[in-house]
Amino acid sequence: MKISRFKKSHKTLVFFATNFDYREPYQVLIDATFCQAALQHKIGIDEQIKKYFQCGVKLLTTQCVILESEALGAPLTGATSIVKRFHVHKCGHEGKPVAAADCIKSMTKDNRYIVASQDRLLQESLRKVPGRCLLYLHKATPVLEAPSKASKKWVQKRANILMLGKQADKIDYMKEKQGLKLTESPTNPKKRKGPKNPNPLSCKKSKKEKAKTPLKGVQEQSTLTKAKRKRIKIPAHVKAALNKD
Ligand SMILES: [Zn+2]
Known part of the structure; x- marks a missing residue:
């Protein structure tokens, strides 16, 4: 043969x-x-x-x-x-x-x-x-x-399934390599502890803070006027000069 x-x-x-x-x-x-x-x-x-x-x-x-x-x-x-x-x-x-x-x-x-x-x-x-x-x-x-067309087609189909499987493995491997935890899938993220946004009640508190702020401003103003007074304090020699007139 x-x-x-x-x-x-x-x-x-x-x-x-x-x-x-x-x-x-x-x-x-x-x-x-x-x-x-x-x-x-x-x-x-x-x-x-x-x-x-x-x-x-x-x-x-x-x-x-x-x-x-x-x-x-x-x-x-x-x-x-x-x-x-x-x-x-x-x-x-x-x-x-x-x-x-x-x-x-x-x-x-x-x-x-x-x-x-x-x-x-x-x-x-x-x-x-x-x-x-x-x-x-x-x-x-x-x-x-x-091998007949039917046999070849069957083998090809199975090969495609295996290939797709391998592709999925590759993606998992890459994710792992990049430090992305496989357990945290984007479709089902872990719940964060505590509220995402500030508590609405805590937001109301800010109004009180707003009310406080003018007082603070007054205090600040008074300190500023004190400072201004200090600054406009007439030096002794100027006073003496003025007294002369
Ligand atoms: Zn028979």
């Missing part, structure tokens, strides 16, 4: 492992359409998939897939014999089998399966759900499909 192709599939696997908890050994859920395509292109599924992923993989199918393939009869005889070789996972439809596509959809709801199928309708349906991972055959080559 070419290195660039390995890089591409590895990148996709990392995306699903990081964002949707896919874990090694990766579980590959195979249906009869995938087996049919493998048969047509004469490839060994087990060998090719393991070579493609180059890491731990587990190949499995369900009873519903096998039953549907068997029911389709002759055209799928080869595919049926191939799909039967894989480990059969319990799907919850035991005794009441459903269509293979419906079974696979329900299986992917709670578990991390890489769905190996050539069923276009099933692929389209799974692409609409974030976190669904698809594998298909392009002629004889397995291809792990790049």
